[in-house]
Amino acid sequence: MSGVFLLHCVIEDVESFKHRTMSMKQSGSGNKSRGLLPQPQASVTAAAVAAAGNATSSNQELASYFECPVCFDFALPPIMQCQSGHIVCQSCRQKLTMCPTCRGPLGNIRNLAMEKVAATVNFPCKYANNGCQTTLLHTEKPEHEETCEFRPYCCPCPGASCKWQGGLEQDIVFLATDINLPGAVDWVMMQSCFGHNFMLVLEKQEKMEGQHMFYAIVQLIGTRKQAENFAYRLELNGHRRRLTWEATPRSIHDGVQSAISASDCLVFDTNIAQLFADHGNLGINVTISMCSM
Template sequence: MAPSGTICKEVVKSNTASSDYHSPSADLESRNSPSRKAAAAHTGHSRVSSHNEVQELLECPVCTNLMYPPIHQCPNGHTLCSSCKARVHNSCPTCRNELGNIRCLALEKVAASLELPCRYQPLGCPDIFPYYGKLRHEQSCRFRPYNCPYAGAECSATGDIPSLVEHLKNNHKVDMHDGCTFNHRYVKDNVLEVENATWMLTVFNCFGRQFCLHFEAFQLGMAPVYIAFLRFMGDDNDAKKFNYSLEVGGNGRKLTWQGVPRSIRDSHKKVRDSLDGLIIPRNLALFFSGGNRQELKLKIAGRIWREQ
């Protein structure tokens, strides 16, 4: 479990996969002028005044993220990252000249000489990494905050596990239960109202850790189905230490599922779309519910245990 004490906060996520050390773009002509780029590229370690100035040179003028090879440049020396090169339709965002396929090898070599702190240093990470190794570390850094696991709304809160538990309880009014076995009933008067709907998340405290039970309706191709699955509030390595089972039934029939809870590092949508859980076709769910086959009344029983 990540160290406690980090307060949940609302953040806006970047759509860029290599998101890193964001800062607003300054005067692009000044920052990307050929003379400044050349000076930075041909200056030795002893002549570089600070890492901050070099980091500024390595910021893409379009997305303001740090650039990684291949770093592209136009004939005038203006640089940008490979992701943004595809987005600007091969036209330099600074001077509008055609970009072509010129690599800025000098700037790539300057980047290779840098050592930078982890972006999660303010959250407690003490380590320093080579420029090209930093991003790989940050993807698995134990101080990296978790995203809110609530699936009923687009929540952008992040934090460590204790703060997210409080966030779920106070902001989303999620039910909290103690114990490693459970029986939950899901009832809906009109099943046609629940297409792609999500029931409120339930959190279980078990073995001193927290697990999120999801149950929802969605379309699998053309077929309406329900899915139930468990996610672990922690990293994947810890999630693999546990197993869980789910069971649903009625009228003398039942379906069972046994699996390993997925870490909340995997988004709710990723787990759902991978079908890694108990899948219940609607017709069978209504059969389990009995009655006039118009009302949903499902009881999901489950158990969590630790792998020895």
């Protein structure tokens, strides 16, 4: 009898479930006479459904009921549960063999009530901690997060094993690590602002007699005409020292090698690099600005 009643609780709509919950509270010991033993997650499901029917409940409160206990991301439809009703997100579900909450077996049971509530909730973007303030329905989240401007970027250096990920802003410090590595070395980083993507390139070339030169330049991922609308500044700062270069970014159509060959960029040798480096790491302040029309 209790199993049939629980199934009905899952599939009935929000208002009906809320009405039944209120009726059970008024009947006092009615639950015990029916043999119902509310499970922890079943209570969360009931709370989420009841909150969805309450116009004064905050969207943030509703979204909190969908938090995955493993990764703390949101468990979004299709929402699977264990036999006790505990939910887990799809990504974590694929890696688990038992429920992380009660250690019971994980089956293929859908939590239809939570899925129905999820359709009414605006969830925050997964990059909210990076500054994104967008909230949207779960069906719209994947598309938004693919292009979210607060999404962290991976190191774009070809063939690199670097695991760096980070956000991109208008004014940043590019840290080139291990500048004392022998031979020719390239450091590359992306910066995004004003609706465009820029690439900072620091290239170390080995000259004759073991001497090295450094070349730093900014490139716009765009056309020559678009590049003319911007200016960039590269700056090295040390103790009572400052080295600055300002110019128009190069277009990706032109590349950077011709400018480097002509020294049309920030150029300095190993001795100057050591004046500004800290334990073999060199920080370059990068500022992108839009030119006045």
